[in-house]
Amino acid sequence: MSDDLFLSSDSARAAVPLTHAQTAVFDEPLALERSGELPSVTVVYETYGKLNADRSNAVLICHALSGDSHVAAHNPADTPGWWDIAVGPGKCIDTDRYFVLCPNVLGGCRGTTGPGSVNPATGRPWGQDFPTITVGDIVNVQRLLVERLGISRLLAVIGGSMGGHQALGWATRHSESVRGAIAVATSPRLTSQALAFDVVGRNAILRDANFRGGQYYDGGPIPAVGLAIARMLGHVTYLSREAMAQKFGANRLQPRQVATEFEKKFSVGSYLAYQGDKFVERFDANSYLALSMAMDLFDLGDTPEKLAASFAASRCRWLVLSFTSDWLFPPDQSRQMVHALLAGNKPVSYCNIDSSCGHDAFLLTEDLDRYGRLIGAFLENLNERGAAKAEAAKDDEDAGAQSPTSIFHPQRLDYERIVELLPESASVLDLGCGSGSLLKLLKDRGHAPLLGVELDERKILACVRRGLDVVQADLNEGLGQFADGQFDCVILSQTLQAVRDVERVLADMVRVGRRCVVSFPNFGYYKLRDMLYHDGRAPESPGVLHYKWYNSPNIRFLTVADFEDFCRDQGYTVHRRVCLDTEARAEVYDDPNRKADLAIFVVSR
Amino acid sequence: MSDDLFLSSDSARAAVPLTHAQTAVFDEPLALERSGELPSVTVVYETYGKLNADRSNAVLICHALSGDSHVAAHNPADTPGWWDIAVGPGKCIDTDRYFVLCPNVLGGCRGTTGPGSVNPATGRPWGQDFPTITVGDIVNVQRLLVERLGISRLLAVIGGSMGGHQALGWATRHSESVRGAIAVATSPRLTSQALAFDVVGRNAILRDANFRGGQYYDGGPIPAVGLAIARMLGHVTYLSREAMAQKFGANRLQPRQVATEFEKKFSVGSYLAYQGDKFVERFDANSYLALSMAMDLFDLGDTPEKLAASFAASRCRWLVLSFTSDWLFPPDQSRQMVHALLAGNKPVSYCNIDSSCGHDAFLLTEDLDRYGRLIGAFLENLNERGAAKAEAAKDDEDAGAQSPTSIFHPQRLDYERIVELLPESASVLDLGCGSGSLLKLLKDRGHAPLLGVELDERKILACVRRGLDVVQADLNEGLGQFADGQFDCVILSQTLQAVRDVERVLADMVRVGRRCVVSFPNFGYYKLRDMLYHDGRAPESPGVLHYKWYNSPNIRFLTVADFEDFCRDQGYTVHRRVCLDTEARAEVYDDPNRKADLAIFVVSR
Numbered sequence A, B: 001m002s003d004d005l006f007l008s009s010d011s012a013r014a015a016v017p018l019t020h021a022q023t024a025v026f027d028e029p030l031a032l033e034r035s036g037e038l039p040s041v042t043v044v045y046e047t048y049g050k051l052n053a054d055r056s057n058a059v060l061i062c063h064a065l066s067g068d069s070h071v072a073a074h075n076p077a078d079t080p081g082w083w084d085i086a087v088g089p090g091k092c093i094d095t096d097r098y099f100v101l102c103p104n105v106l107g108g109c110r111g112t113t114g115p116g117s118v119n120p121a122t123g124r125p126w127g128q129d130f131p132t133i134t135v136g137d138i139v140n141v142q143r144l145l146v147e148r149l150g151i152s153r154l155l156a157v158i159g160g161s162m163g164g165h166q167a168l169g170w171a172t173r174h175s176e177s178v179r180g181a182i183a184v185a186t187s188p189r190l191t192s193q194a195l196a197f198d199v200v201g202r203n204a205i206l207r208d209a210n211f212r213g214g215q216y217y218d219g220g221p222i223p224a225v226g227l228a229i230a231r232m233l234g235h236v237t238y239l240s241r242e243a244m245a246q247k248f249g250a251n252r253l254q255p256r257q258v259a260t261e262f263e264k265k266f267s268v269g270s271y272l273a274y275q276g277d278k279f280v281e282r283f284d285a286n287s288y289l290a291l292s293m294a295m296d297l298f299d300l301g302d303t304p305e306k307l308a309a310s311f312a313a314s315r316c317r318w319l320v321l322s323f324t325s326d327w328l329f330p331p332d333q334s335r336q337m338v339h340a341l342l343a344g345n346k347p348v349s350y351c352n353i354d355s356s357c358g359h360d361a362f363l364l365t366e367d368l369d370r371y372g373r374l375i376g377a378f379l380e381n382l383n384e385r386g387a388a389k390a391e392a393a394k395d396d397e398d399a400g401a402q403s404p405t406s407i408f409h410p411q412r413l414d415y416e417r418i419v420e421l422l423p424e425s426a427s428v429l430d431l432g433c434g435s436g437s438l439l440k441l442l443k444d445r446g447h448a449p450l451l452g453v454e455l456d457e458r459k460i461l462a463c464v465r466r467g468l469d470v471v472q473a474d475l476n477e478g479l480g481q482f483a484d485g486q487f488d489c490v491i492l493s494q495t496l497q498a499v500r501d502v503e504r505v506l507a508d509m510v511r512v513g514r515r516c517v518v519s520f521p522n523f524g525y526y527k528l529r530d531m532l533y534h535d536g537r538a539p540e541s542p543g544v545l546h547y548k549w550y551n552s553p554n555i556r557f558l559t560v561a562d563f564e565d566f567c568r569d570q571g572y573t574v575h576r577r578v579c580l581d582t583e584a585r586a587e588v589y590d591d592p593n594r595k596a597d598l599a600i601f602v603v604s605r
Helices: A003-007 A135-148 A162-173 A192-206 A224-238 A241-248 A265-283 A286-295 A306-313 A333-343 A358-363 A368-380 A384-401 A413-421 A439-446 A455-465 A502-512 A526-535 A562-572 B003-007 B135-148 B164-171 B193-205 B226-236 B241-248 B267-282 B285-297 B304-311 B332-342 B358-363 B369-378 B384-399 B413-421 B437-444 B456-464 B504-512 B526-535 B560-570
Strands: A023-028 A039-048 A058-062 A099-103 A154-160 A177-184 A317-323 A348-354 A428-431 A450-454 A470-472 A488-492 A513-521 A575-580 A598-604 B023-028 B039-050 B058-063 B099-103 B154-161 B177-186 B317-323 B348-353 B428-430 B450-453 B470-472 B486-492 B513-521 B573-581 B598-604
Touching: A003 B526, A023 A135, A039 A135, A058 A135, A058 A162, A099 A135, A135 A162, A135 A286, A154 A162, A154 A368, A162 A177, A162 A192, A162 A286, A162 B358, A177 A192, A177 A368, A177 B560, A192 B226, A192 B241, A192 B267, A224 A265, A224 A286, A224 A358, A224 B193, A224 B348, A241 A265, A241 A358, A241 B193, A265 B193, A306 A333, A306 B332, A317 A333, A317 A368, A333 A348, A348 A368, A348 A455, A348 B450, A368 A455, A368 B598, A384 A455, A384 B513, A413 A439, A413 A513, A413 A575, A413 A598, A428 A502, A439 A450, A455 A470, A455 B413, A488 B413, A502 A513, A502 A562, A562 A575, A562 A598, B003 B193, B023 B598, B039 B135, B058 B135, B058 B164, B058 B317, B099 B135, B135 B164, B154 B164, B154 B369, B164 B177, B164 B285, B177 B573, B193 B226, B193 B285, B226 B285, B226 B358, B241 B267, B241 B358, B285 B560, B304 B332, B317 B332, B317 B358, B317 B369, B332 B348, B348 B456, B358 B456, B413 B437, B413 B598, B428 B437, B428 B504, B456 B470, B486 B504, B504 B513, B504 B560, B560 B573, B560 B598
Parallel strands: A058 A099, A058 A154, A154 A177, A177 A317, A317 A348, A348 A470, A428 A450, A428 A488, A450 A470, A488 A513, B058 B099, B058 B154, B154 B177, B177 B317, B317 B348, B348 B470, B428 B450, B428 B486, B450 B470, B486 B513
Antiparallel strands: A023 A039, A039 A099, A513 A598, A575 A598, B023 B039, B039 B099, B513 B598, B573 B598
């Protein structure tokens, strides 16, 4: 086993000297959320890049449970930071453009006030007398620091895991101070399973014979075994099952020879022993207890109603990212937050990044190309200047990014007709929005709010680059995240023929939109009829029907008449029907079921 | 929180007096697999039901890590057993019919020789001097007991989790002594993730200040904290995330008041504390170490080749069951075993039971209706008498169990034609076998071996009841589990039109079968052509095409000519083509692409 297996995640870092750290001291007492106060607070933090003249380019990065202020190296000679891959000149959080700020959290053990700090009332370390702190308290201390730096509004707050909880704290309760929130691999509250792991870890520390009520700062033995056990357990939950199989499957019985008193019969055992022992060297057990408890108490609600209430006051833009193999902060929890934001008409983009790396994915290079580019594109579009620049840069590359269901190249005739059918400035939900071409047209015409739904990760990135809001979802799972009548208009453009659960999708569309626009290729078009009737073969044609019967993404074949029957049977009102002969580029009025190859319907319930 | 939340799983049982336990002593030294020997072995076991005259009705039940010989109550006044729901008169493991035998495992702490037994060489308990034992050693001790009871061949061996490892041990290495093996929620070896959890648990015990090198039997303190931590951790892994959310989500901050020194701030914490404390009362830490290590060392191989070698000698029938939400012994591991058995042409049935209960599912009532009935049906068919009886009982209920893709009621004309097309006694793989009607026809005609592939759990049960071998799989994921030319014939009967990945499925079929029979509804049938051509509507007809365009399971529409083109393009040889007019019940020779509504092709590559 090579060293890099042992060092491939943030969590494996040893303690590093914080040579570039700065210190801010706040001498006023800090009232705590749950009860009590701290007589004063010291904050250790690091900064990268330059604050611009109007102080509008500050990005706050919130670290996770075991992180610290050293998010990145300050120069090539500096010790590595925990997110070097994402933070630096020219990187996705570009320190040539943004002023990056990363403070050590309240309750931590890397300089900011925590249980290892001296309690002025007793003259000895707080230990277990350190009051119970919350994510809200952590955020409040960060706000003191941001104010002292003269920043009235952050461009963005970014955090993953417990850092994501802090980002959520900012954006739900202090969103006037934040333009954009980026919540990565996080949750509105821990799952009961994740909470249970924390409980087991804390019990290992609290019941360690050397814990001594938390007063182990006397140079005597410390609760090293308990803390190491908690850390080992944490490690298992940060990795996915696939990632562990890859790391430890083949060489199961070949442990690395590490100096440890823990079991090292198996390769995974030697890894855990190493991680546990290393962690004890750099982290304080009381901080672990305080911060894991703050995380466990964090709770934006466990029902859609409570979540909606938590997000109601938010006024910032959102980017929510999860990872498919993250089982500690599972994607469904990110979706719960996205749904709550959508229910409140908040601007949000969401992507569940396909990854095998588990919860640690956001700290690893494997998927950086995807989450990093989404973060970078979202940041670029948070200020108007950036948005314009991004537009210009991306217009070229979008030229070739038409949806694969397009009939018309280079121009989507149906888009033009759909746009004409919409009331001026109507709000629009575009289902299967692709890379956002139609939404871009609508944005330029002043429609708002606009939201896209898309499944393909690359197309989501294209939308975010265009400054559009887009959430990843599978239409076949319905539109339960949207409220009745939430949009003036819901569009399903040339996607119906690929939908599995047609009744459900249409029923949800007419529920969510006051008007719905549905376009689809007409299987009753005479050329298609001829192919089956005269040639005895499954019809094919250019455009969306250019596939073979055996490899087509299209699974529903319907005629204009079929759709009219369907609307009648379902009790939907048809307001408009536009039938097109796209070869002739003309609308068809006579016998459209035979003569049109594309139909656009405007319906409602 | 009610008591039943604390007692809903086996693992929550307190120690019970084993009033019906019997004891067998083996005075000969027992050589151990890894090294060394035990000078003698005592086995504590319980039995239920009566051994029949020819000693052919014995069912061995193997318990999991924390179980014991008390698998079920012996009478209504007896204390409950750990699998009362499955074992007893009239239950799925019917003690009116079977002689059930359940011994406490070697290394355990409920009477059978283990680390708490006295080492005759020292006169004190073995403790950590107890030799490293394996699942193979556990099985060898069970074999001694079975022999002493005069049983030369078990009807079945059944086990879940670590009990499943024992069942695997019997059936891979001593299958001459077993007619049927039922492996539930188990694996060929632990995942690296599951192994990691075991390592953490063992470290908690080994580094407990009271462990004292394992010699804590002196009445002084015992490693209670370490054992409880290990148990808490185990508990989290036995439950699914959904199950934990259900148990502890709503009342997160309302712990039950239990007397414990562990953290009980959260409801899940009070549960874990309770489970941890209770376990310490009934289980020995050295046994926990010995048995979890035996489980961790169990390894039938981590590659298809090694697994195939492990299963090569097996001569018994197999039933493999997994549970969708089991993340400790995930379903993929059961599939690995099933694939290895299939690769060796072993008779196996497999079902992945849709459950939200996690690894513990096999001990809970929630899914008993499904796994219990499968176990019961499999047992019934292990002896000829039982099979005949089962057939008679089920014939009626199968009458209505035709596949929903049937065209013909009550008689499947295509089945008759397909049967005629097969060489006498050819081996057959039936893809999408439904409840086994075609396989039953083939079985009655002497075809062997026969295997069905099906997705629907209920249909799998119907097949198992008929004594057929059937494995659950999704055709769209391909047939990678089968070897080239493994079957004389592979059948895809009226399923092609519902297959997403047609090219892959067909390519796999011609790889696995020397001949392939494919039947499908002909979309070129004149009545269907007329509907589109004259009526301008998506065609519908009786049988498999009786759905509407928007709710049909059929997603591929092809004509006889289309399929011929496909075979030509793929380079497949068409050996026979039978086209039928099923209304006229006649074969069509003239212009079948127009006049036949059903086509049957025999192809190969």
